[in-house]
Amino acid sequence: MVPAQRPTYSVIAKAAGVSEATVSRVLNGDESVHPDRAKRVQDAVDKLGYRKNRVASALASGRSGLIAVVIDDDLSVFSDPFWGTVTSGVSRILSENGLHTVLMVSPVGSVDGGVAHYLKSGEVDGAIFFVLHSDALVNNLKKTGLPMVITGTPHSSMDIPFVDTDNFGGAYSGTKHLINQGCKKIACITGDIGTTAAKQRLDGYLQAFRETGGIPAKGLICEGDYSLESGMHHARMLLETHPDVDGIFASNDLMAAGAVTVLQDLGRLVPEDVKVVGFDDALIAQTTRPALTTIRQDVVALGEAAGSLMIAQLNGEDVKPIITPTELIIRASA
Amino acid sequence: MVPAQRPTYSVIAKAAGVSEATVSRVLNGDESVHPDRAKRVQDAVDKLGYRKNRVASALASGRSGLIAVVIDDDLSVFSDPFWGTVTSGVSRILSENGLHTVLMVSPVGSVDGGVAHYLKSGEVDGAIFFVLHSDALVNNLKKTGLPMVITGTPHSSMDIPFVDTDNFGGAYSGTKHLINQGCKKIACITGDIGTTAAKQRLDGYLQAFRETGGIPAKGLICEGDYSLESGMHHARMLLETHPDVDGIFASNDLMAAGAVTVLQDLGRLVPEDVKVVGFDDALIAQTTRPALTTIRQDVVALGEAAGSLMIAQLNGEDVKPIITPTELIIRASA
């Protein structure tokens, strides 16, 4: 099959009776071209179905139109729907702005591997990171001047724009809800405390707790790791050390679900004896019995925020971090 | 900051005392260069830390080194961890072969939108599709000669290589397991029957059923849509129309989980009264109580298979569809 040779500038220029330079100007929105000639070019473009060759354009201009989304290896492997959802939000926004998303999975903790090289090589116009445990890669790249956006709150406060869910506020309102429901002894099962999100959620819990005038008894704060098992484990521990616990705020739904299971196995009624609040509004929140009261975060919105922050940067605008709101979803568990 | 100008061929060529053409040959593995000169070039490359500019290379050679992964809009929005996981498998294999993954979300059902244009424009060397309901886009692109791979079994039998899980075999062995456990009246909750996977899983169920010598009673086959709600809905229906049902094969874990929930709410014991088998071995299979017996599919392997099929095609090799095996995971629900 003869691949219908795509037209080039030279063809368009000839058809419109102008120079290639003018074609380029028109196609790049240069205002200085006389409207008449601009129209002639536009007509030729339409008529011939011209589409710019991005590669050639990238070579000449130094802008590739590609934005990298960098994902830690273990993040992806854990098949957490979270990153996929965020990425789809990012991708939507970017493509609306004529940019494309290239996906890169970086071996976890790699500061100077292939991904770093690729990003440094100028083949992408920007990079969006999902930061979990370490900011090292991002820091390493910072001095290259590559526009970057971080999804999640960075550990060290570099002045790199980031987007994040309102972890603090969400945790605060979740805990507050427990308090309002009459809970007197509220425990917290944190997420992997090496992540900023887990810390912020813990802080939200503490804040709400503090407002009651008390401070959490020793052992009421359990350091989990976001896994189902850690939820189960800590629920078991709690029941031993604090048999009178009547509320649990878990840093994600998975741990909350684990906790509920153990609670029930050990003869506690949820929510009658112990009320449980999770975080994320993941699928499991709906399937757990009783269904989990939880803090919903809008993951797609988070991705879109990341994308728009990138766009803004590319346009040279000033950018500020974006914190997306959460929502308390009341179901049966609290 | 002065961006440490990356060296170009001309620098390498000078340093090695050869022509740019020779540099190119060495870097592209052309055997015809004398080993001594090749070594000189290689040394210069190492010493100067040279890295090829992909964009320039793409322009000159017509090969971009980019492979598109095309995802239906609704697939992604449903935050199904499935596609993310597949993509990570794809991405791994591709990057091992010096290729990069660009993500594209295509508005569902769009046959000739921006994505199609982009793919036709020759800016990617190949495309991997996640086909759900329609082959239209793929068909449309077929005549361009773009190397393509489909994830999932296509509806119409075009001769485009695809990879898929052994849906039939998995469903067969799942149903068989129910039979072996002594179930007499086994229902099937299918997935969205507009997908080939759902059809194949139904066929697997039917095959196992047939081998018992009977045929499913009317109403034992319920057309679901992979959602939690449809699982719940059909379980409720089943209990009404066939109160004596003692086994359910659901086309995915989500529906199985929904079914289990309803069964329990309605006073049936799982697995004592009704045994349930799911499909996927998703996270929810482990978190549901009782944990789901299910058919595990290796999603990462599926992605890797798709990636390798693409590589093979790019190398001009003959490619055949790849069907990845499934595995029966026995837990508590059956």
Next chain:
DNA sequence: ACTACCCGCGAAACCGCTTTCACGAAGTCT
């Protein structure tokens, strides 16, 4: 020993678009 090949290699064209530069025409200022 002479022509016919083959092989390794460099010169140069080329991929398709962007951007600088300079030029002529038109407008502005004394």
Next chain:
DNA sequence: AGACTTCGTGAAAGCGGTTTCGCGGGTAGT
């Protein structure tokens, strides 16, 4: 009216590789 800008435009030089083409020298055939 002459000198100085400003403005729209085209010619041409890249961007950094790849690839064709052909040359010179060595090998082989007769």
